[in-house]
Amino acid sequence: MNALPALLLLGVVLATAGPRLLARARWTEREPVLALWAWQCLVVAALLCCGLALLLTAAAAWPEVRTLLFSGAPRGVEAAYGIPLSRPWAIAVAALLAVGGARTALALGAEVRSARALRRHRLRELRLRAPELPSGLERVRRPAAAERLVVLESAKPNAWSLPGPATRLVVTTGALHRLSDRELAAVLEHERGHVRARHHWLLQCAEALNNGFPGAGIFRLFREQVGRLVELSADDSAARRHGRLATAVALVELNTAHGPVPHCPGLLDQVPGRVERLLAGEPRLPVARRLRLTAATLAALSAPLALVFAPGLRVLF
Numbered sequence: 509m510n511a512l513p514a515l516l517l518l519g520v521v522l523a524t525a526g527p528r529l530l531a532r533a534r535w536t537e538r539e540p541v542l543a544l545w546a547w548q549c550l551v552v553a554a555l556l557c558c559g560l561a562l563l564l565t566a567a568a569a570w571p572e573v574r575t576l577l578f579s580g581a582p583r584g585v586e587a588a589y590g591i592p593l594s595r596p597w598a599i600a601v602a603a604l605l606a607v608g609g610a611r612t613a614l615a616l617g618a619e620v621r622s623a624r625a626l627r628r629h630r631l632r633e634l635r636l637r638a639p640e641l642p643s644g645l646e647r648v649r650r651p652a653a654a655e656r657l658v659v660l661e662s663a664k665p666n667a668w669s670l671p672g673p674a675t676r677l678v679v680t681t682g683a684l685h686r687l688s689d690r691e692l693a694a695v696l697e698h699e700r701g702h703v704r705a706r707h708h709w710l711l712q713c714a715e716a717l718n719n720g721f722p723g724a725g726i727f728r729l730f731r732e733q734v735g736r737l738v739e740l741s742a743d744d745s746a747a748r749r750h751g752r753l754a755t756a757v758a759l760v761e762l763n764t765a766h767g768p769v770p771h772c773p774g775l776l777d778q779v780p781g782r783v784e785r786l787l788a789g790e791p792r793l794p795v796a797r798r799l800r801l802t803a804a805t806l807a808a809l810s811a812p813l814a815l816v817f818a819p820g821l822r823v824l825f
Contacts, residue, residue, distance in 0.1 A: 511589060512564045514815045519557030522808065526550045527729040535801070536733075537785060539793050540740035542801060544710065547737070549809040551717070551730050555612070556812040562605040564589065564816070569598035581820070588819035608721075615720025619712050630670055634658055634678065655703070657696075659684070665762050669699035671708050683762060691758035694750040698758075701745030707738040736778060743782055756786040 530536070530550060536543035567574040567589070578586040638658050655675040662680040665687070670676040677699050679692070687695065702708070714731040721727050746755045763779045792798075 511816050511819050512561060512568075515557045515561045515564070515812060518811060518815060519554055519561070522550060522554040522557065523724070523726045526554075526808070527726045531729050531733060535793055535797075536737065537740060538790055539798065539801075540737045540744065541705075542793075542798060542805075544734065544737050544741065546801065546805045547730055547733055548710070549805045551726065553809050553812055554726060556809075558605055558608060560812055560816045562602060562609060565598050565602040565605065569595055569602050582824060584823040585820045588823045611720045612717065615716040616713065619716035619719070623708070623712050627670065627672060631672075631676075634660075634670070634676060637661070655700075667695045667699060667762065669703050671703050671706075675703050686761050687758055688754075690750055690754045691761065694746040694755040695758045695762065697749050698742045698746040698755070701742035702738065704745075705738070705741060707742070710734055711738065739778060739782060740785070743786060747786060752786045752789055756783045759783050759786070 527550065530543070530546060533543070536546075563573075563577065567577045574586070578589075637660055655677055658676050658678045660678060660680045663682045664680060665683040665685075667677070667679040667683050670678065677696055679695070683695070684692065711734060714727070714734045717724075717727040718731040743755055743759075746758075759779055760783060793801075
């Protein structure tokens with residue numbers, strides 16, 4: 509099969525069947541980190557199919573692009589990439605794929621700007637409600653650290669993290685009064701788990717893709733599943749250090765007094781399932797199965813590259 513139709517067909521399969529299969533998989537709750545990796549590879553593979561197809565159609569539509577793309581290639585390689593499209597159709601397909609690429613770039617840029625503005629706003633709020641010590645006193649009190657613990661006066665038990673160059677771990681006095689020492693340590697470790705794994709970057713990418721292509725099921729499911737899996741991953745990080753019971757109790761204590769979470773719709777609905785999962789304590793998947801899942805994920809990621817290089821490699825070998 510020619511590389512272009514194969515890429516488009518693979519992209520359709522990855523964007524339709526792949527997300528449904530992954531969303532229904534039962535193993536993801538036992539291996540949330542591996543599941544996050546699988547979702548990222550699936551989305552990147554689908555985007556790779558579109559990007560590589562754009563290159564091939566642009567080469568078929570404009571001789572200048574074709575010359576640039578195959579400059580320095582051995583004899584016969586360029587002919588192996590004959591595109592089964594007339595020039596008007598090639599231009600139309602290339603334009604359609606280029607619009608998709610532009611929308612992706614614009615959505616990612618808008619999400620980054622929005623996230624930065626939100627972080628600046630929250631930092632201003634923190635400085636107003638919990639002013640930091642002058643720099644001289646801060647150095648006397650403790651050495652510079654990669655994170656700062658901020659305590660806010662509020663009767664509502666809550667805790668969250670504000671990632672950045674100097675990460676803020678924020679906890680309210682209501683949480684301090686309601687949680688035991690071990691439960692509080694589990695909550696803080698949960699937030700540290702989010703920061704260490706850069707979950708905020710992943711959530712921003714998922715939100716940007718969903719906003720850029722609101723009708724695409726792959727990006728809708730990607731956003732939903734990432735929002736769930738990052739919480740399971742952070743729960744596991746807290747449970748490994750402070751125990752499943754302390755982490756589950758802390759989840760219940762922090763969320764029983766909450767109403768809807770403004771920036772995380774549906775997050776509160778996940779709490780009962782997360783608590784049940786922690787208390788059930790199911791073991792991780794066997795190593796052999798984890799290796800098979802990792803290999804399948806890497807195969808999906810490398811498939812677009814294999815398809816696009818296959819015609820040239822057949823000529824050379």
